[in-house]
Amino acid sequence: xxxxxQNAARLQAAxxxxxxxxxxGTGRLLLFMLRRDRIxxxxxxxxxxxxxxxxxxxxxxxxxEDALASFAALAASPVMALIxxxxxxxxxxxxxxxxxxxxxxxxxIGAGLMSIMTVSRHTRVEEQTxxxxxxxxxxxxxxxxxxxxxILVALMxxxxxxxxxxxxxxxxAEPGSFAAxxxxxxxxxxxxxxxxxxxxxxxxxxxxxxxxxxxxxxVLAASFVVRGLGDMSSVQGGDLGWLSWLSPFGWSQQAAPxxxxxxxxxxxxxxAALLLAIAGFALQSRRDLAAGILPDRLGSAVAxxxxxxxxxxxxxxxxxxxxxxxxxxxxxxxxxxxxxxPMAENADGLPAEVxxxxxxxEGMVDGYLGFMGVYFAIMVxxxxxxxxxxxxxxxxxVRAEPVLAAAVSRTGWLLSWVLVTALGALWLLTLAGLGTxxxxxxxxxxxxxxxxxxxxxxAHTPAIWALLGLAVALYGFxxxxxxxTWAVFAWGTALSLFGDxxxxxxxxxxxxxxxxxxxxxxxxISWLAVGALAAVAxxxxxxxxxxxxxRDLITA
Numbered sequence: 420x421x422x423x424x425q426n427a428a429r430l431q432a433a434x435x436x437x438x439x440x441x442x443x444g445t446g447r448l449l450l451f452m453l454r455r456d457r458i459x460x461x462x463x464x465x466x467x468x469x470x471x472x473x474x475x476x477x478x479x480x481x482x483x484e485d486a487l488a489s490f491a492a493l494a495a496s497p498v499m500a501l502i503x504x505x506x507x508x509x510x511x512x513x514x515x516x517x518x519x520x521x522x523x524x525x526x527x528i529g530a531g532l533m534s535i536m537t538v539s540r541h542t543r544v545e546e547q548t549x550x551x552x553x554x555x556x557x558x559x560x561x562x563x564x565x566x567x568x569x570i571l572v573a574l575m576x577x578x579x580x581x582x583x584x585x586x587x588x589x590x591x592a593e594p595g596s597f598a599a600x601x602x603x604x605x606x607x608x609x610x611x612x613x614x615x616x617x618x619x620x621x622x623x624x625x626x627x628x629x630x631x632x633x634x635x636x637x638v639l640a641a642s643f644v645v646r647g648l649g650d651m652s653s654v655q656g657g658d659l660g661w662l663s664w665l666s667p668f669g670w671s672q673q674a675a676p677x678x679x680x681x682x683x684x685x686x687x688x689x690x691a692a693l694l695l696a697i698a699g700f701a702l703q704s705r706r707d708l709a710a711g712i713l714p715d716r717l718g719s720a721v722a723x724x725x726x727x728x729x730x731x732x733x734x735x736x737x738x739x740x741x742x743x744x745x746x747x748x749x750x751x752x753x754x755x756x757x758x759x760x761p762m763a764e765n766a767d768g769l770p771a772e773v774x775x776x777x778x779x780x781e782g783m784v785d786g787y788l789g790f791m792g793v794y795f796a797i798m799v800x801x802x803x804x805x806x807x808x809x810x811x812x813x814x815x816x817v818r819a820e821p822v823l824a825a826a827v828s829r830t831g832w833l834l835s836w837v838l839v840t841a842l843g844a845l846w847l848l849t850l851a852g853l854g855t856x857x858x859x860x861x862x863x864x865x866x867x868x869x870x871x872x873x874x875x876x877x878a879h880t881p882a883i884w885a886l887l888g889l890a891v892a893l894y895g896f897x898x899x900x901x902x903x904t905w906a907v908f909a910w911g912t913a914l915s916l917f918g919d920x921x922x923x924x925x926x927x928x929x930x931x932x933x934x935x936x937x938x939x940x941x942x943x944i945s946w947l948a949v950g951a952l953a954a955v956a957x958x959x960x961x962x963x964x965x966x967x968x969x970r971d972l973i974t975a
Contacts, residue, residue: 752854
């Protein structure tokens with residue numbers, strides 16, 4: 420009796436301390452997060468570091484003097500400045516400066532996404548699912564969860580930067596000094612820290628993880644566009660170069676590794692990350708657990724006539740994502756389509772390993788446009804896989820249960836979601852093809868390109884459906900294994916983008932789902948492959964439905 424009273428007194432005292440210390444329990448939560456992310460943590464860090472290693476080793480091996488000169492001519496165009504960056508040091512170009520100037524921004528995007536998704540996963544998702552309430556019922560301070568998530572993301576970015584610096588320094592790209600390699604790697608990690616701060620704020624604004632991640636993603640996209648407009652203006656001698664200094668991407672690129680070697684722009688990133696984190700803690704103090712700063716909108720008391728079936732509900736839930744993806748792919752298509760002319764004009768000096776991706780010098784226009792079909796198919800495949808993950812989120816959030824409790828069968832609910840996603844993929848590829856065809860026709864003055872480019876893009880839809888089918892099959896039988904779809908996607912993407920450059924065996928290349936249809940108009944469309952991929956997709960969806968009907972559903 421005496422011992423029990425003593426334990427109760429200790430717990431009460433600890434609880435009192437926790438209420439006084441808003442960071443109580445941060446260390447234990449950090450260890451718990453590391454335990455939960457024992458696969459995601461190394462996958463993100465090693466994945467981005469390996470991407471750095473690939474760029475440095477592949478380009479360092481194949482680029483010669485003529486190829487470097489061609490890359491310099493490409494980089495001098497305004498469109499490449501929009502896509503890649505300001506291109507410091509391209510007047511005395513080296514392989515290292517190409518990697519920093521053209522490929523660095525994509526590593527920064529990866530670091531930003533890693534930070535956004537990790538912070539959202541360990542904060543807003545925990546509140547949304549109710550797990551945070553159980554954790555906070557113990558000796559855990561109000562800000563401990565957010566603090567632990569930010570420390571975790573900082574560790575990820577530091578480790579990633581260290582590995583990237585080593586991969587770059589010891590690569591055939593020969594950056595020269597380790598300090599410059601470290602500066603480049605730190606510039607990538609600095610972007611990751613800034614968007615960790617952005618996510619720390621957005622997870623306080625909305626009560627839903629998808630909306631919070633979407634807002635942070637919108638900030639990332641806006642930062643990329645603002646930087647691109649500033650760099651494009653600088654290349655053209657315009658007056659809008661200052662726009663680059665409004666973007667976290669611009670701060671990191673203004674460090675100019677291997678050319679100016681400036682560390683001070685990264686202080687802007689660290690300062691912004693710190694201020695955003697403080698703002699996140701301040702906002703968290705002003706809201707209730709599981710609530711958001713932004714008030715929820717009151718829904719209509721009566722649903723519209725069209726929103727009374729599982730198909731229309733699936734469309735309603737995916738409508739916002741489809742809208743933003745549509746806008747992004749249409750604008751991206753126009754931009755990449757307009758780039759076809761400078762690609763054709765500067766193709767002569769590019770190495771054969773690069774030219775083979777685009778169909779060779781003689782067919783550079785068709786080859787580039789055909790490659791764009793694969794490129795956009797890869798992006799739309801991300802939409803399809805994320806859509807299935809959102810379906811799992813509906814189940815985990817116990818929102819699927821009331822739907823299925825009504826007059827909606829499991830098969831009907833899953834089939835409705837898959838149908839909206841499949842048609843959405845077709846719609847998105849059509850928009851990308853329209854944009855690319857329009858941009859190419861305007862850039863070259865050849866209106867005949869419009870129809871062929873559109874067909875070349877749309878023809879890749881069955882490849883996306885096949886990946887969608889795999890995701891549905893895994894979701895139906897074992898939702899925890901849904902990540903396998905990402906591994907298959909990453910494997911197919913790597914082979915499609917770099918397989919020819921690495922001169923891999925045809926049997927290995929054939930394992931990529933994106934390599935069977937053909938890059939029209941440079942290559943003929945394989946209608947047999949189109950039909951086979953569509954059939955595989957249907958079969959996998961049927962398998963997923965059988966599994967979904969038999970397994971237990973997550974319920975309240």
